[in-house]
Amino acid sequence: MGRGRISAWWSDPWRKPRVLAAVTIGYLLWSLLPVLVAALFSFNSGRSRTTWQGFSMRWYYGDPELSVWHDPDLHTALFHTLRLGVLTTLVTVPLGVALAIGLHRWRGRISGSANSMLLLSFVLPETLLAVALLLVVTQLVLPFTLGTTAQVIGLVTYQLAYPAILVRARLATIGDQLEEAAMDLGASPLSAQRRVILPMLVPAIVASAVLVFADVIDDFVIVRYLSGDATTEPTSVKIYNTARAAPTPALNALATLLLVASMLAVVLGFVLYRYLGNRAGERESIGSFAGET
Amino acid sequence: VTAAPLPAIQESPDREPGSRRAGRRPGGRLLGPILALPGIVWLLLFFLAPLYVVLAVVFGGVDPVFRTVIPVWNPVYWSSDQPIYVLTHIVGDEGIFGPALLRTAVYVLTASVLCLLIAFPIAYYVARLSGRWRGLLLALLIAPFWISYMMRMLAWVNLLANDGLVNRVITLGGIFPGVEWLSGRSIVVILGLVYGYVPYMIIPLYAGLDRLPYELVEGARDLGASRPSAFWRVTWPMSRPIVIASVLLTCLPMLGDYFTSDLLSGSPSTSMVGNLINNTVLTPGQTGQAGAFVLLVLIVSILPMVYYVRSVSRSDGAV
Numbered sequence: 001m002g003r004g005r006i007s008a009w010w011s012d013p014w015r016k017p018r019v020l021a022a023v024t025i026g027y028l029l030w031s032l033l034p035v036l037v038a039a040l041f042s043f044n045s046g047r048s049r050t051t052w053q054g055f056s057m058r059w060y061y062g063d064p065e066l067s068v069w070h071d072p073d074l075h076t077a078l079f080h081t082l083r084l085g086v087l088t089t090l091v092t093v094p095l096g097v098a099l100a101i102g103l104h105r106w107r108g109r110i111s112g113s114a115n116s117m118l119l120l121s122f123v124l125p126e127t128l129l130a131v132a133l134l135l136v137v138t139q140l141v142l143p144f145t146l147g148t149t150a151q152v153i154g155l156v157t158y159q160l161a162y163p164a165i166l167v168r169a170r171l172a173t174i175g176d177q178l179e180e181a182a183m184d185l186g187a188s189p190l191s192a193q194r195r196v197i198l199p200m201l202v203p204a205i206v207a208s209a210v211l212v213f214a215d216v217i218d219d220f221v222i223v224r225y226l227s228g229d230a231t232t233e234p235t236s237v238k239i240y241n242t243a244r245a246a247p248t249p250a251l252n253a254l255a256t257l258l259l260v261a262s263m264l265a266v267v268l269g270f271v272l273y274r275y276l277g278n279r280a281g282e283r284e285s286i287g288s289f290a291g292e293t
Numbered sequence: 294v295t296a297a298p299l300p301a302i303q304e305s306p307d308r309e310p311g312s313r314r315a316g317r318r319p320g321g322r323l324l325g326p327i328l329a330l331p332g333i334v335w336l337l338l339f340f341l342a343p344l345y346v347v348l349a350v351v352f353g354g355v356d357p358v359f360r361t362v363i364p365v366w367n368p369v370y371w372s373s374d375q376p377i378y379v380l381t382h383i384v385g386d387e388g389i390f391g392p393a394l395l396r397t398a399v400y401v402l403t404a405s406v407l408c409l410l411i412a413f414p415i416a417y418y419v420a421r422l423s424g425r426w427r428g429l430l431l432a433l434l435i436a437p438f439w440i441s442y443m444m445r446m447l448a449w450v451n452l453l454a455n456d457g458l459v460n461r462v463i464t465l466g467g468i469f470p471g472v473e474w475l476s477g478r479s480i481v482v483i484l485g486l487v488y489g490y491v492p493y494m495i496i497p498l499y500a501g502l503d504r505l506p507y508e509l510v511e512g513a514r515d516l517g518a519s520r521p522s523a524f525w526r527v528t529w530p531m532s533r534p535i536v537i538a539s540v541l542l543t544c545l546p547m548l549g550d551y552f553t554s555d556l557l558s559g560s561p562s563t564s565m566v567g568n569l570i571n572n573t574v575l576t577p578g579q580t581g582q583a584g585a586f587v588l589l590v591l592i593v594s595i596l597p598m599v600y601y602v603r604s605v606s607r608s609d610g611a612v
Contacts, residue, residue, distance in 0.1 A: 102329025
């Protein structure tokens with residue numbers, strides 16, 4: 001910042017974008033610093049989560065009993081979280097993409113209601129869906145009980161809207177001409193979808209897969225109600241159960257590992273997304289990774 | 294929790310009904326329904342049907358001996374004992390549920406207003422920003438979206454603990470008496486809700502504000518409007534639908550929140566309707582009550598949800 005800008009600021013500190021910039025930076029500090037502090041204390045060499053006692057990897061693998069690596073409770077939770085993330089993404093993305101293409105091609109009463117139902121599933125408070133599914137699993141005789149299957153079913157239901165919405169937004173910008181051209185050149189409707197439309201949807205599909213995965217591994221409400229015994233309790237539930245009950249920094253280490261998994265998924269996904277977008281000649285925005293269409 | 298599709302401001306141009314291509318070739322007409330079918334069946338089975346199960350439990354009975362729920366599937370035999378029990382315990386002498394319901398309304402309203410006061414200036418600033426900082430700022434603003442809600446609450450549990458950093462700073466290292474932040478303080482729970490949900494408001498707000506036709510604001514300025522009046526008379530009316538949709542997207546999930554209060558207070562003096570649901574749903578004999586609370590939240594949130602769905606669907610099939 002040059003002298004001129006400082007004196008301009010001094011003479012009128014409330015000049016337009018200054019306040020907004022200050023609010024934004026203040027907000028970023030407020031939203032990110034506490035998490036960084038929590039991550040930092042996972043490297044504490046002592047038991048405290050509030051007093052810094054030196055750097056160590058004790059809570060990751062050093063401690064023979066309490067570290068994430070050695071405490072079966074903690075690493076089971078982490079693996080279960082990742083398992084749920086992968087399984088849910090594998091089911092949700094194809095289901096949601098097919099639903100999006102289907103609803104895009106099919107206009108009418110039924111398709112309109114289906115679209116409304118999809119959007120409703122998206123805004124229904126998560127607790128309500130979780131309790132409803134809990135009652136389903138406990139009150140009906142089903143081929144599965146509480147545990148991984150129930151959790152995946154609940155998560156897929158809650159996440160289905162993401163790929164559907166992202167892909168539909170993409171279909172709307174693609175328009176109909178390419179598909180019509182393909183069919184004029186002799187492609188069947190199905191092969192026009194497969195060979196023309198689907199490749200153009202790949203960036204949106206990648207974005208929704210990352211979004212679903214990152215959202216699922218952070219999920220708490222559905223996975224908690226639909227978990228069976230302790231082996232199907234994922235990381236978020238472990239944090240909830242122990243956060244107020246004198247935990248060690250191993251809990252922070254567990255949360256930090258989850259954070260790293262999320263960030264890795266997002267960064268790798270974004271690199272792939274950018275690459276695919278550049279190849280298709282479009283600049284993709286990081287906003288799509290938060291469900292922005 | 295989620296960012297979201299918003300009502301689009303302008304109709305997209307490619308919507309002439311004559312140019313629809315489905316059905317031009319035999320078999321083409323069926324492709325849409327066939328592709329959509331699995332997703333629709335999934336939603337019917339695992340989204341709509343479970344809501345009916347809630348009704349069957351709420352209007353069902355309770356086993357007198359084992360205190361387990363007996364769902365009643367046929368609406369003809371529905372009994373309203375459990376909903377009546379809940380309704381009669383909201384106000385009056387036995388109004389054990391009233392305070393939590395009132396508290397939910399106050400907390401959610403306060404937190405939503407605070408969220409908007411924080412989110413709007415930030416979303417507006419980033420939407421109007423250009424240049425190299427924009428991408429970085431956007432990534433940092435979206436970052437909390439990918440950090441587990443539980444981890445963000447855990448961070449505050451650490452900071453606000455009796456020997457935590459916050460107390461250490463305000464007591465200047467133990468000279469003044471500290472504050473027990475984590476034992477039933479409404480203000481802590483409300484700020485926790487704001488901290489937890491504000492990222493989910495910033496993203497849809499930003500997405501909407503980014504698309505506003507700012508030429509109109511420039512036009513107003515050219516025609517002599519001052520900056521504030523251009524904002525109030527052009528920008529704000531244009532952004533109102535976006536603001537409403539973003540507020541809905543943040544306060545709907547807050548209505549079911551119980552974990553923020555559990556982690557940042559743990560005291561019944563700050564419990565919300567989500568806590569009533571969570572505390573009763575696994576208690577034998579009270580599952581029906583939990584269902585009744587679920588129904589109550591559903592009834593309260595159905596209008597905002599329908600409003601949201603209508604405003605999104607109306608603004609073009611693109612959602």
